[in-house]
Amino acid sequence: MNDNLQRFLRESGLKVLAVSRMNSCEYSIIMYLLNTALTGLENLITTENDLATIVGHSAREVRQAIEELENRHIIKSRYGDGSQTPKFQSLSLSVQWDLSRWKLGLKEIPTHHEAVILPFRRGFPKLSVVEGKRHEDHHDRPIIHKATSNEDTTDRILDAFSRGREIDEHERKINRKVADALEAAHPVDQILVMIRHFNQRIPSLSLLASNWDQYAELYEDEHQKLDLFGQRQKQFELDQKVRDAAQSALERREQLDLSEEESQVLDLLANHRHPRRQLFWAYQMRLRYPKLSGFFTETHSLMLPITQNGTVVKMPTE
Numbered sequence: 583m584n585d586n587l588q589r590f591l592r593e594s595g596l597k598v599l600a601v602s603r604m605n606s607c608e609y610s611i612i613m614y615l616l617n618t619a620l621t622g623l624e625n626l627i628t629t630e631n632d633l634a635t636i637v638g639h640s641a642r643e644v645r646q647a648i649e650e651l652e653n654r655h656i657i658k659s660r661y662g663d664g665s666q667t668p669k670f671q672s673l674s675l676s677v678q679w680d681l682s683r684w685k686l687g688l689k690e691i692p693t694h695h696e697a698v699i700l701p702f703r704r705g706f707p708k709l710s711v712v713e714g715k716r717h718e719d720h721h722d723r724p725i726i727h728k729a730t731s732n733e734d735t736t737d738r739i740l741d742a743f744s745r746g747r748e749i750d751e752h753e754r755k756i757n758r759k760v761a762d763a764l765e766a767a768h769p770v771d772q773i774l775v776m777i778r779h780f781n782q783r784i785p786s787l788s789l790l791a792s793n794w795d796q797y798a799e800l801y802e803d804e805h806q807k808l809d810l811f812g813q814r815q816k817q818f819e820l821d822q823k824v825r826d827a828a829q830s831a832l833e834r835r836e837q838l839d840l841s842e843e844e845s846q847v848l849d850l851l852a853n854h855r856h857p858r859r860q861l862f863w864a865y866q867m868r869l870r871y872p873k874l875s876g877f878f879t880e881t882h883s884l885m886l887p888i889t890q891n892g893t894v895v896k897m898p899t900e
Contacts, residue, residue, distance in 0.1 A: 586679040587619050593681050602656070602686050607647040610637035612656060615677050626675045633673070648675070654685040735770050736761045742777045743787055745883060760787040768794070776801060821857050824884050828852040831877045844871045858886040 599612065614637060618626050630648075634641040651657040655678050662672030678684065739761040740754070749757065764773050764787065777784065779801055784790050790797060828851035831838065835845050847864055854860045862885040864871075868878050 584619065584622065584624065586624065586677075587616070590616075590677070590679055590681070595681060598681060598684065598686070602654075602684075604651075605647070607637065607639045607643045608651055610639065611644070611647055611651065611675075612677070615657065615675060619677060624676055628673055628675070629670060630673060633675075648673075655683045656685075735765050738770065739765060739773055739777070739787075742774050743784070746782070757787045760791050764791050767791075779804075820884055824857040824861055824881055825852050825854075827877065827881050828857070831874070838873050840873055841871075844874055847871055847874065848877070856886075858884055861885040862887045 599609075604612070611633070614633075615626060618624075630641045630644050634644040637644065639647075648657070648659050652659050658676050658678055660674040662674075736758060740757055743757065743761075744754075776790065776797055780790075780797065784797075828848045831840075832845065832848040832852055835848075840848070851857045851860055851864065861881060865878055865882055865885055868874070871878075
């Protein structure tokens, strides 16, 4: 395998391709070029007609796909003698191996770095992916449960409202009844968004339920006035809080009697570009790191749950 292809795979090039939202013809061309590179031929000389026959698309679709891939700096192309008809005109194609030049075409993922969000890793001396288990297997690792009943949905609402509050058993029973009423009247995702947005500004679930329209209007007003620069700065500050907390715990490793693996967890969080996202993966494996329970208690509200392609998802219940 040549050096360019090894670097492409090492930098998670296939994962970047997976979130690039190409059409079928574009994907066929880029995968064919990767296959030829694997055999040692980095520069493919062909014609549009021949390539169209190979990838199963029309010559016109191939021409449009090449133009789009070239514009997005994903491939490099060069045509031969311009006096020839397109049917016989030679064509040179190769992959642009420098992923930093790729234009993914996504506002929410502007660079290839943001496209690659690695799952939490562990192990020594090199970190390896933690293997998961099928849902029917009995295992004591913590997992994220999706709501399967009204009771699960009610618990999600209660957990979201209870974070950072001291609620006694009597008040919790009252809130459960209100949560049931909210769940019956509004989509659960909308309820959770409202609770997380207003947070401590909602003194009780009853007040939210009885003044839902006013809170909804206020949410719309505040959402429209969102200061994007201020929000980005806030995200940077929250990331730094996680790094600082991890570094502080790492400096007390002897006092906490941390294992080698627990120290690796803190080192990763203290130096990662996206510590709040990595904290989400570490939190799912928290039973493996019993001496970091205090650290997780301190920082769990800062974690940012994501999917493999970097999309932010709902906060898990504890």
